[in-house]
Amino acid sequence: MADIVETPRTPTGCEGLDRMLRGGLVDGYCTVVEGSPGTGKTTLGLQFLVEGCLRGEPGIAITFEEFPEQYYDNAEQLGWDLRKFEEQGLLKIQFSDPISFLEGLQDIDGHVADLVDGMGAKRILVDSVSHFERLTNDPGTLRRIETDLVHALKREGLTSILLKENPHVLGGWDKGDNRVAFIADALILLRYIELESEIKRGLVILKMRGSDHDKEIRQYVIKEKGLVLGEPFQGVAGLFVGTARGADKN
Numbered sequence: 204m205a206d207i208v209e210t211p212r213t214p215t216g217c218e219g220l221d222r223m224l225r226g227g228l229v230d231g232y233c234t235v236v237e238g239s240p241g242t243g244k245t246t247l248g249l250q251f252l253v254e255g256c257l258r259g260e261p262g263i264a265i266t267f268e269e270f271p272e273q274y275y276d277n278a279e280q281l282g283w284d285l286r287k288f289e290e291q292g293l294l295k296i297q298f299s300d301p302i303s304f305l306e307g308l309q310d311i312d313g314h315v316a317d318l319v320d321g322m323g324a325k326r327i328l329v330d331s332v333s334h335f336e337r338l339t340n341d342p343g344t345l346r347r348i349e350t351d352l353v354h355a356l357k358r359e360g361l362t363s364i365l366l367k368e369n370p371h372v373l374g375g376w377d378k379g380d381n382r383v384a385f386i387a388d389a390l391i392l393l394r395y396i397e398l399e400s401e402i403k404r405g406l407v408i409l410k411m412r413g414s415d416h417d418k419e420i421r422q423y424v425i426k427e428k429g430l431v432l433g434e435p436f437q438g439v440a441g442l443f444v445g446t447a448r449g450a451d452k453n
């Protein structure tokens with residue numbers, strides 16, 4: 204039987220997360236990073252692309268954000284000169300709208316395929332797939348869009364991170380709004396956690412197909428160069444439903 208520890212990995216650039224993942228994301232996997240506003244989704248996504256640049260693995264960021272300058276500026280605040288990586292041919296930041304992006308994805312000779320062929324991209328970040336939810340009210344259509352997206356990224360041989368917004372600030376999970384989590388190979392949640400009158404941030408890996416991974420919820424902070432993971436939360440229940448309390452205080 205193949206040793207799963209030796210499955211080729213794509214390190215995320217977040218050391219603590221890579222340890223939790225047994226070395227990184229599995230090559231070719233599609234990972235959803237789901238989180239509340241401001242929890243660091245874009246930061247973790249860029250950290251993954253920058254790590255690729257540093258390893259000579261080119262990457263693409265597809266963003267539906269409306270202000271390109273702000274995207275570069277925010278990255279600069281985190282210590283990343285994205286334009287420099289673009290000049291070196293290691294990164295392409297594509298500011299798009301969801302409809303044009305999806306059109307370019309369907310076609311095997313489409314825009315994303317061109318980018319992959321042109322720059323030899325290995326990694327891709329989609330910031331964020333929540334924009335597709337605004338294109339349709341029909342769950343079947345949305346599921347088809349999301350399935351086509353994941354299949355197209357795999358067809359191109361890309362290891363991908365899809366960001367997904369969670370509208371709840373503390374805890375919660377929108378009913379019927381988690382389809383993409385089933386399609387993806389791996390699912391990571393980022394959350395604010397209210398604990399002893401403080402708001403902390405916590406990360407958990409909910410699933411990773413065909414691989415072992417750490418199951419605990421770890422604290423993290425955002426610093427220059429991205430997310431830094433700390434210790435697991437100990438002896439606390441209800442962290443991810445917004446009702447954290449000492450587990451022994453039932």
Ligand SMILES: Nc1ncnc2c1ncn2[C@@H]1O[C@H](COP(=O)(O)OP(=O)(O)OP(=O)(O)O)[C@@H](O)[C@H]1O
Pocket residue numbers: 238239240241242243244245246247280281282368425426427
């Ligand atoms: N240089 C920095 N040093 C410390 N913290 C930072 C730095 N830059 C950003 N942050 C923190 O990261 C947070 C935003 O991170 P990011 O934009 O990655 O979140 P997000 O989950 O993508 O947000 P949104 O849901 O709005 O897209 C900020 O609110 C701030 O707390």
Ligand SMILES: [Mg+2]
Pocket residue numbers: 244245246330
């Ligand atoms: Mg963001």
